[in-house]
Amino acid sequence: xxxxxxxxxxxxxxxxxxxxxxxxxxxxxxxxxxxxxxxxxxxxxxxxxxxxxxxxxxxxxxxxxxxxxxxxxxxxxxxxxxxxxxxxxxxxxxxxxxxxxxxxxxxxxxxxxxxxxxxxxxxxxxxxxxxxxxxxxxxxxxxxxxxxxxxxxxxxxxxxxxxxxxxxxxxxxxxxxxxxxxxxxxxxxxxxxxxxxxxxxxxxxxxxxxxxxxxxxxxxxxxxxxxxxxxxxxxxxxxxxxxxxxxxxxxxxxxxxxxxxxxxxxxxxxxxxxxxxxxxxxxxxxxxxxxxxxxxxxxxxxxxxxxxxxxxxxxxxxxxxxxxxxxxxxxxxxxxxxxxxxxxxxxxxxxxxxxxxxxxxxxxxxxxxxxxxxxxxxxxxxxxxxxxxxxxxxxxxxxxxxxxxxxxxxxxxxxxxxxxxxxxxxxxxxxxxxxxxxxxxxxxxxxxxxxxxxxxxxxxxxxxxxxxxxxxxxxxxxxxxxxxxxxxxxxxxxxxxxxxxxxxxxxxxxxxxxxxxxxxxxxxxxxxxxxxxxxxxxxxxxxxxxxxxxxxxxxxxxxxxxxxxxxxxxxxxxxxxxxxxxx
Amino acid sequence: xxxxxxxxxxxxxxxxxxxxxxxxxxxxxxxxxxxxxxxxxxxxxxxxxxxxxxxxxxxxxxxxxxxxxxxxxxxxxxxxxxxxxxxxxxxxxxxxxxxxxxxxxxxxxxxxxxxxxxxxxxxxxxxxxxxxxxxxxxxxxxxxxxxxxxxxxxxxxxxxxxxxxxxxxxxxxxxxxxxxxxxxxxxxxxxxxxxxxxxxxxxxxxxxxxxxxxxxxxxxxxxxxxxxxxxxxxxxxxxxxxxxxxxxxxxxxxxxxxxxxxxxxxxxxxxxxxxxxxxxxxxxxxxxxxxxxxxxxxxxxxxxxxxxxxxxxxxxxxxxxxxxxxx
Numbered sequence: 001x002x003x004x005x006x007x008x009x010x011x012x013x014x015x016x017x018x019x020x021x022x023x024x025x026x027x028x029x030x031x032x033x034x035x036x037x038x039x040x041x042x043x044x045x046x047x048x049x050x051x052x053x054x055x056x057x058x059x060x061x062x063x064x065x066x067x068x069x070x071x072x073x074x075x076x077x078x079x080x081x082x083x084x085x086x087x088x089x090x091x092x093x094x095x096x097x098x099x100x101x102x103x104x105x106x107x108x109x110x111x112x113x114x115x116x117x118x119x120x121x122x123x124x125x126x127x128x129x130x131x132x133x134x135x136x137x138x139x140x141x142x143x144x145x146x147x148x149x150x151x152x153x154x155x156x157x158x159x160x161x162x163x164x165x166x167x168x169x170x171x172x173x174x175x176x177x178x179x180x181x182x183x184x185x186x187x188x189x190x191x192x193x194x195x196x197x198x199x200x201x202x203x204x205x206x207x208x209x210x211x212x213x214x215x216x217x218x219x220x221x222x223x224x225x226x227x228x229x230x231x232x233x234x235x236x237x238x239x240x241x242x243x244x245x246x247x248x249x250x251x252x253x254x255x256x257x258x259x260x261x262x263x264x265x266x267x268x269x270x271x272x273x274x275x276x277x278x279x280x281x282x283x284x285x286x287x288x289x290x291x292x293x294x295x296x297x298x299x300x301x302x303x304x305x306x307x308x309x310x311x312x313x314x315x316x317x318x319x320x321x322x323x324x325x326x327x328x329x330x331x332x333x334x335x336x337x338x339x340x341x342x343x344x345x346x347x348x349x350x351x352x353x354x355x356x357x358x359x360x361x362x363x364x365x366x367x368x369x370x371x372x373x374x375x376x377x378x379x380x381x382x383x384x385x386x387x388x389x390x391x392x393x394x395x396x397x398x399x400x401x402x403x404x405x406x407x408x409x410x411x412x413x414x415x416x417x418x419x420x421x422x423x424x425x426x427x428x429x430x431x432x433x434x435x436x437x438x439x440x441x442x443x444x445x446x447x448x449x450x451x452x453x454x455x456x457x458x459x460x461x462x463x464x465x466x467x468x469x470x471x472x473x474x475x476x477x478x479x480x481x482x483x484x485x486x487x488x489x490x491x492x493x494x495x496x497x498x499x500x501x502x503x504x505x506x507x508x509x510x511x512x513x514x515x516x517x518x519x520x521x522x523x524x525x526x527x528x529x530x531x532x533x534x535x536x537x538x539x540x541x542x543x544x545x546x547x548x549x550x551x552x553x554x555x556x557x558x559x560x561x562x563x564x565x566x567x568x569x570x571x572x573x574x575x576x577x578x579x580x581x582x583x
Numbered sequence: 584x585x586x587x588x589x590x591x592x593x594x595x596x597x598x599x600x601x602x603x604x605x606x607x608x609x610x611x612x613x614x615x616x617x618x619x620x621x622x623x624x625x626x627x628x629x630x631x632x633x634x635x636x637x638x639x640x641x642x643x644x645x646x647x648x649x650x651x652x653x654x655x656x657x658x659x660x661x662x663x664x665x666x667x668x669x670x671x672x673x674x675x676x677x678x679x680x681x682x683x684x685x686x687x688x689x690x691x692x693x694x695x696x697x698x699x700x701x702x703x704x705x706x707x708x709x710x711x712x713x714x715x716x717x718x719x720x721x722x723x724x725x726x727x728x729x730x731x732x733x734x735x736x737x738x739x740x741x742x743x744x745x746x747x748x749x750x751x752x753x754x755x756x757x758x759x760x761x762x763x764x765x766x767x768x769x770x771x772x773x774x775x776x777x778x779x780x781x782x783x784x785x786x787x788x789x790x791x792x793x794x795x796x797x798x799x800x801x802x803x804x805x806x807x808x809x810x811x812x813x814x815x816x817x818x819x820x821x822x823x824x825x826x827x828x829x830x831x832x833x834x835x836x837x838x839x840x841x842x843x844x845x846x847x848x849x850x851x852x853x854x855x856x857x858x859x860x861x862x863x864x865x866x867x868x869x870x871x872x873x874x875x876x877x878x879x880x881x882x883x884x885x886x887x888x889x890x891x892x893x894x895x896x897x898x899x900x901x902x903x904x905x906x907x908x909x910x
Contacts, residue, residue: 052666220762223678224681225681225755226761254759257860258858260754262856263858266737266753267753450613453615484625485625
């Protein structure tokens with residue numbers, strides 16, 4: 001009888017499991033085995049800026065509350081060990097033969113934290129609200145390709161179809177958007193439209209009214225001070241580890257808002273916060289010292305990877321008022337010479353305290369699959385720079401030691417960056433010094449960020465700057481080239497904003513960009529990316545300099561971090577779902 | 584007197600409009616706007632930015648924006664924050680309350696300590712005590728608040744490393760698990776967190792304040808009427824506290840108007856360094872992001888309080904200084 005009951009219970013459980021179809025978080029994503037895992041406890045972290053809203057449709061800052069509670073996940077997610085898209089809230093998908101439609105089967109048995117099932121309607125409503133102009137969602141642009149909308153269609157409660165205006169490398173990235181509950185937002189949207197949506201889930205909303213489909217629920221929020229999240233039990237019903245334990249393991253996730261990084265460091269050293277990614281050499285060495293002297297039981301991974309951002313110098317090709325400078329800035333020989341005067345090692349040593357990575361291409365070094373290793377690098381070489389400048393006719397020097405051409409015109413330009421960015425200011429000063437060694441006069445000024453952006457993004461035949469040092473972030477694993485940067489009409493095509501391609505290689509890049517963006521085969525896309533980097537290297541539209549590295553640190557009371565091979569600025573140090581407290 | 588007060592309140596109206604317009608204009612003079620940051624995001628199209636700009640009304644001429652804002656203000660609506668997408672007052676008010684937890688005790692402490700210290704210094708000029716106090720005051724004046732806060736944080740950490748005891752918290756306003764505490768424990772917890780910030784804010788203020796108090800007292804004590812008072816045989820206590828002190832505090836009474844807005848304007852960089860969720864970190868963020876109505880709204884609150892405060896201090900002056908009569 002007992003045995004029969006056991007079988008019966010087993011069958012019921014199995015039946016339950018079969019209809020809940022849990023997503024099993026792979027063992028290879030963490031160093032911990034399910035057997036060593038402990039349940040409960042609180043993970044404590046700190047962030048620099050305050051949270052502004054709980055509303056997923058109007059939130060704008062990175063690391064916002066809706067992303068936190070939902071885990072930022074949708075139908076598909078990436079496997080950090082391979083970078084590939086895998087089904088997550090979807091259980092499978094089919095791609096139409098013309099590759100313009102992807103039909104997702106939604107995983108059954110998923111529930112919102114208030115107990116309602118997660119279905120196709122949730123995706124449809126979320127998409128509708130994101131693409132309503134009057135809402136002003138930050139995700140608006142991601143639902144368009146070249147201005148043409150991507151549409152969603154509900155087939156049945158658990159089937160949804162994405163229809164793309166053209167084939168797109170980032171098709172899955174679009175499909176990975178986070179759904180929000182239709183039963184909460186749908187009625188308000190129908191009744192009051194965008195204005196109704198904007199008034200929902202402000203910071204004054206009671207935490208228990210904020211419904212989540214992800215790992216966390218809001219427990220409490222004290223403005224400017226602390227956000228406390230608690231485990232969402234509904235999430236654990238369909239998210240399991242390989243031993244079948246519900247996730248996340250943690251009871252709570254507490255995030256302090258600490259605006260000053262010195263105070264963050266102090267909290268980490270005192271053991272009051274568990275995770276940190278120190279950015280300065282001083283902070284890193286204080287953490288290492290504390291660990292070595294046995295005052296802090298923690299781990300720090302130095303130089304885990306470069307960060308996904310770029311620092312570069314860009315010359316203005318549109319200077320109708322000064323034809324001499326314009327022709328100079330448009331000459332690839334000149335730009336190559338300028339690349340040769342950038343002492344990237346000195347930048348790393350002096351600006352990043354030896355903890356940085358040199359950059360030579362628009363693809364961030366951390367995106368290793370995308371970096372074409374054969375692309376020529378115009379490294380620090382003053383002789384080479386002098387030789388190239390001589391070829392441009394700058395052979396003589398004037399009384400002050402600066403190069404002049406046959407007409408006596410001095411090789412001189414203005415360089416600016418945003419005041420207050422100490423690292424960029426230091427880079428600029430290094431460039432001034434090195435340029436002087438070959439006889440180029442660089443006049444550096446630091447100016448207000450918004451003024452700088454205004455100059456950089458101004459358009460037309462005559463723009464008000466010579467050269468600017470600035471950086472960009474963003475750009476993904478699917479297609480690392482910026483949709484605003486590469487095309488000649490792009491808003492961030494910073495070197496040439498005349499509105500048309502001026503150099504045949506710009507035209508080539510423009511065409512390759514469109515081809516790559518619509519190529520679905522990853523290998524072929526990488527080949528196109530390689531080709532683009534080769535052309536970029538010849539053209540050198542901007543001169544890449546160097547960037548800092550990522551150095552994650554954590555208190556050893558935490559377990560469940562990523563294996564070393566996947567700790568990077570892309571994948572971070574851990575999956576929160578698989579993180580646990582050891583003691 | 585009533586007529587005077589009414590007249591004063593009437594004068595406040597043009598002052599208010601002039602000052603708010605000036606504040607609005609100055610904020611707008613800064614290059615760029617709230618959406619400039621977004622322009623360097625490779626994922627956002629210029630069309631989207633233009634659309635948002637129109638939605639926020641940032642594409643309209645300044646005077647139109649001002650009139651719209653004034654219209655809202657007259658309906659007691661301080662405006663809408665771009666970053667929070669919420670009414671300014673909702674965001675600002677809890678922060679003001681947090682700041683007051685430091686500013687009010689430290690203002691009280693300031694008066695309690697600085698006035699006696701200043702009087703002592705004046706009565707025993709160049710004595711050992713006076714020199715020691717002067718020396719400490721100069722140190723207090725010389726060390727910036729944020730740096731003093733960092734020193735305290737360093738010391739707390741060193742004590743913790745050597746003894747394992749957290750004498751005071753490193754930063755923040757409440758401990759983990761604060762929400763579960765009972766009311767008494769909540770108050771104690773905030774008080775425990777507030778000790779260091781209050782000390783930091785008060786020390787530098789005491790230094791300056793007591794110096795001015797000492798100078799004022801010395802000046803008054805050298806007046807003829809004090810000599811007369813002493814000559815006619817009044818007790819020294821009466822001379823000092825009834826005659827001298829009353830005249831020495833006149834400049835402070837005249838400055839009471841500044842205390843009122845000071846109460847809501849926060850404790851400055853100490854709040855940033857020590858992660859105190861007061862008004863300063865919020866305001867700095869808003870300034871940096873050019874969250875127009877947030878800054879303008881906050882300035883307006885400060886402005887109103889300053890005007891009310893000035894009126895109050897003028898009225899107080901008639902009480903302290905018999906020479907002043909408004910009729």
